[in-house]
Amino acid sequence: MNSAADFTSQDSATRISVGEAITPESLGASSDPAPEETARYALLLGDDCLILAQRLGHWISRAPELEEDIALGNIALDLLGHARFLLTYAGSAWGKSEDDLAYFRSEEEFRSCRLVEQDNGDFAQTIARQLLFSFYTYELYQRLVDSADTTLAAVADKALKEVDYHQDHAAQWLFRLGGGTEESARRMQAGLEAVWPYLEELFADVEPTAALAQQGIAVLPSSLREPVLHRLRTTIEEAGLRVPEAKGALGADRSGRFSEHRGFILAEMQVLARQHPGATW
Amino acid sequence: MAKTDPTAAADHIPDGGVVIEDPADHSVWPLWEVFVRSARGLSHVHAGSLHAPDAAMALRNARDLYTRRNEGTSIWVIPAAEIVASDPDSKGGYFESAKGKAYRHATYYTQSEGVPHL
Amino acid sequence: MSNEKPDLRAVDTTHGSITEQAQAAADDARVGWEHFQQLMEEDKRVEPRDWMPEQYRKTLVRQVSQHAHSEIIGMQPEGNWISRAPSLKRKSVLMAKVQDEAGHGLYLYSAAETLGTSRDEMYQQLYTGKAKYSSIFNYPARTWADVGAIGWLVDGAAITNQVPLCRASYGPYGRAMVRVCKEESFHQRQGWEILYTLSHGTPAQKQMAQDAVDRTYGPALQMFGPPDADSPNSQQSMAWNIKRFSNDELRQRFVDMIVPQAEALGLTLPDPELKWNEERGHYDYSDLDWDEFFSVVKGNGPLNHQRLAHYRAARDNGAWVREAAAAYAAKQADSSRDSALLSA
Numbered sequence: 253m254n255s256a257a258d259f260t261s262q263d264s265a266t267r268i269s270v271g272e273a274i275t276p277e278s279l280g281a282s283s284d285p286a287p288e289e290t291a292r293y294a295l296l297l298g299d300d301c302l303i304l305a306q307r308l309g310h311w312i313s314r315a316p317e318l319e320e321d322i323a324l325g326n327i328a329l330d331l332l333g334h335a336r337f338l339l340t341y342a343g344s345a346w347g348k349s350e351d352d353l354a355y356f357r358s359e360e361e362f363r364s365c366r367l368v369e370q371d372n373g374d375f376a377q378t379i380a381r382q383l384l385f386s387f388y389t390y391e392l393y394q395r396l397v398d399s400a401d402t403t404l405a406a407v408a409d410k411a412l413k414e415v416d417y418h419q420d421h422a423a424q425w426l427f428r429l430g431g432g433t434e435e436s437a438r439r440m441q442a443g444l445e446a447v448w449p450y451l452e453e454l455f456a457d458v459e460p461t462a463a464l465a466q467q468g469i470a471v472l473p474s475s476l477r478e479p480v481l482h483r484l485r486t487t488i489e490e491a492g493l494r495v496p497e498a499k500g501a502l503g504a505d506r507s508g509r510f511s512e513h514r515g516f517i518l519a520e521m522q523v524l525a526r527q528h529p530g531a532t533w
Numbered sequence: 534m535a536k537t538d539p540t541a542a543a544d545h546i547p548d549g550g551v552v553i554e555d556p557a558d559h560s561v562w563p564l565w566e567v568f569v570r571s572a573r574g575l576s577h578v579h580a581g582s583l584h585a586p587d588a589a590m591a592l593r594n595a596r597d598l599y600t601r602r603n604e605g606t607s608i609w610v611i612p613a614a615e616i617v618a619s620d621p622d623s624k625g626g627y628f629e630s631a632k633g634k635a636y637r638h639a640t641y642y643t644q645s646e647g648v649p650h651l
Numbered sequence: 652m653s654n655e656k657p658d659l660r661a662v663d664t665t666h667g668s669i670t671e672q673a674q675a676a677a678d679d680a681r682v683g684w685e686h687f688q689q690l691m692e693e694d695k696r697v698e699p700r701d702w703m704p705e706q707y708r709k710t711l712v713r714q715v716s717q718h719a720h721s722e723i724i725g726m727q728p729e730g731n732w733i734s735r736a737p738s739l740k741r742k743s744v745l746m747a748k749v750q751d752e753a754g755h756g757l758y759l760y761s762a763a764e765t766l767g768t769s770r771d772e773m774y775q776q777l778y779t780g781k782a783k784y785s786s787i788f789n790y791p792a793r794t795w796a797d798v799g800a801i802g803w804l805v806d807g808a809a810i811t812n813q814v815p816l817c818r819a820s821y822g823p824y825g826r827a828m829v830r831v832c833k834e835e836s837f838h839q840r841q842g843w844e845i846l847y848t849l850s851h852g853t854p855a856q857k858q859m860a861q862d863a864v865d866r867t868y869g870p871a872l873q874m875f876g877p878p879d880a881d882s883p884n885s886q887q888s889m890a891w892n893i894k895r896f897s898n899d900e901l902r903q904r905f906v907d908m909i910v911p912q913a914e915a916l917g918l919t920l921p922d923p924e925l926k927w928n929e930e931r932g933h934y935d936y937s938d939l940d941w942d943e944f945f946s947v948v949k950g951n952g953p954l955n956h957q958r959l960a961h962y963r964a965a966r967d968n969g970a971w972v973r974e975a976a977a978a979y980a981a982k983q984a985d986s987s988r989d990s991a992l993l994s995a
Contacts, residue, residue, distance in 0.1 A: 264571035265580035268602035309733040313726040316969025318757050319594040325750030351738045375972050432975025525737040533737040560974040582761040586976035621700035
């Protein structure tokens with residue numbers, strides 16, 4: 253049989269490689285176990301990424317255009333990667349794997365914010381959610397690279413570069429939908445209004461985050477509020493849209509007690525794994 | 534949206550083999566050609582094409598589509614309609630002049646064989 | 652080899668007299684035709700702007716666009732499992748794989764576009780149900796093991812088909828297939844690995860794997876198309892160096908490959924007649940259910956309607972986004988023209 257390789261050896265534009273970067277597997281093998289509180293913090297950060305990746309994954313085969321199926325897929329894969337780093341590191345404190353934590357924790361044990369739990373809605377609402385979350389994580393990781401915890405710093409370093417692209421993707425679409433047609437501007441505005449009440453939760457000084465921030469391990473959530481809001485306001489106005497005025501929704505404590513979405517998300521995500529406890533896949 | 538029989542359009546292949554989109558249809562995104570530099574020191578090489586509404590999105594789509602497996606360090610995108618192409622390969626005359634001129638090549642000069650550094 | 656005569660329809664009447672033009676066009680076409688024949692005989696590549704017989708162009712547009720449509724519809728059965736993948740590693744792999752399929756569709760649409768058919772026209776054909784795509788995707792991916800069986804058998808069959816297509820006589824198609832084949836190699840392996848893990852897991856997991864293989868085997872073998880005797884287009888495609896091997900040749904090659912692979916998995920293939928034929932040097936296998944195959948092709952498979960509805964919903968829901976981006980680009984172009992005028 254003729255090998256495809258015969259035709260590609262000289263074609264540099266199709267030369268593929270893995271590229272050097274940290275992976276969840278290498279992180280799991282190399283780092284020291286996380287201290288208890290740090291693990292809880294990593295879990296909280298990881299839950300955000302995991303739930304958003306779960307939401308975004310739904311777009312693949314449903315995006316407005318093929319090129320966008322691929323773009324959203326790349327972002328979802330980045331986020332899933334971040335989740336795997338963080339859950340792997342968190343699990344090292346308790347002898348649990350990333351999958352133990354993703355598939356066998358209950359609704360009450362997750363610490364995801366409600367922003368990432370929101371429905372995809374239409375493409376505009378997804379972009380609005382991406383905009384808020386990517387601007388927040390960009391500011392967060394920019395500070396977390398200086399964390400006293402070297403594993404968190406390494407994860408933040410990798411994630412920061414990827415999130416930089418995510419915020420660009422969201423902003424590009426914000427401009428196009430905001431400045432496209434009347435219909436798209438209306439939908440983009442509605443998308444922003446729909447997710448805005450859940451922005452405030454990202455800045456709540458929950459524990460153990462606040463205590464860890466004192467030790468230079470975590471980033472104090474409330475310290476991100478001004479920089480994130482400032483950049484969001486500027487970008488939204490540049491897109492010709494209005495900055496929503498909605499106040500933060502009550503219950504900004506990541507506990508899950510104030511979310512109706514989380515249970516459905518977990519039910520779908522965990523169903524197969526829970527039907528076969530102890531199985532390997 | 535175009536509703537014609539696609540095979541009927543085959544008689545009208547414009548330059549570069551590129552289909553010019555119907556300008557009356559405002560939702561169709563134009564075609565872009567993508568060139569990728571796989572490593573520093575190498576030229577950009579044609580990787581393929583894609584559709585995008587504008588240059589900024591074409592560049593991002595190219596990054597997402599053609600460098601998913603670490604294929605590139607730099608990307609060019611060019612509107613396909615902007616490419617100016619020579620006549621088809623089948624009209625051999627255009628490149629005939631370049632054939633048979635062995636004196637343009639170092640191998641034509643054999644006297645110096647064995648002489649160092651020449 | 653085609654005996655088709657040069658096509659004289661493409662005559663430009665804007666310059667010179669009609670007879671002069673017609674004569675010049677006829678000369679061009681004759682030169683092009685001879686050149687095309689020579690390329691075929693020497694097994695060289697045809698490039699987009701070369702003269703080519705109309706039937707060659709049509710055959711390619713049909714084959715390449717069907718192939719692209721198959722990738723696009725093929726995202727759905729596996730895509731259903733992204734949200735339920737039973738480990739985060741498998742979720743990453745599956746997401747990357749389904750995303751690759753969008754990419755493969757895109758490469759192939761691009762290749763077909765060089766033949767003069769826009770992607771939008773091809774989308775329309777799929778949208779309206781006029782276009783065909785691989786029948787296998789009209790079957791459901793019911794369990795997680797189907798993700799494994801699709802990777803191993805469906806992608807395996809696709810690769811068997813596609814590797815020779817890297818040498819297809821039409822340059823852009825061959826080049827697209829090179830990229831597709833390079834990326835597909837991970838698809839088949841990850842599928843096999845899923846089945847291997849299931850087969851060596853709990854009894855329930857093994858049962859799940861065997862069930863998926865039982866359901867996927869027949870339709871996967873049918874991916875090579877009808878038997879050679881019932882495949883009238885194949886001969887011409889082979890003469891044109893588009894296809895390199897017949898449907899039955901490729902099917903046999905695939906069966907010979909998967910029998911030992913199934914043994915390595917510890918799973919059985921659902922054909923009691925499957926056995927090594929020393930004389931032929933190949934495995935014998937039973938006739939496939941071609942009535943069912945043609946029934947699915949005609950639109951009566953279990954999920955034809957669902958697959959198309961999913962595709963249409965995505966196109967419909969995205970229409971306002973595509974319009975908005977195009978409108979924004981037009982406004983930006985206008986405003987940059989205005990500012991150029993102002994500064995002039």
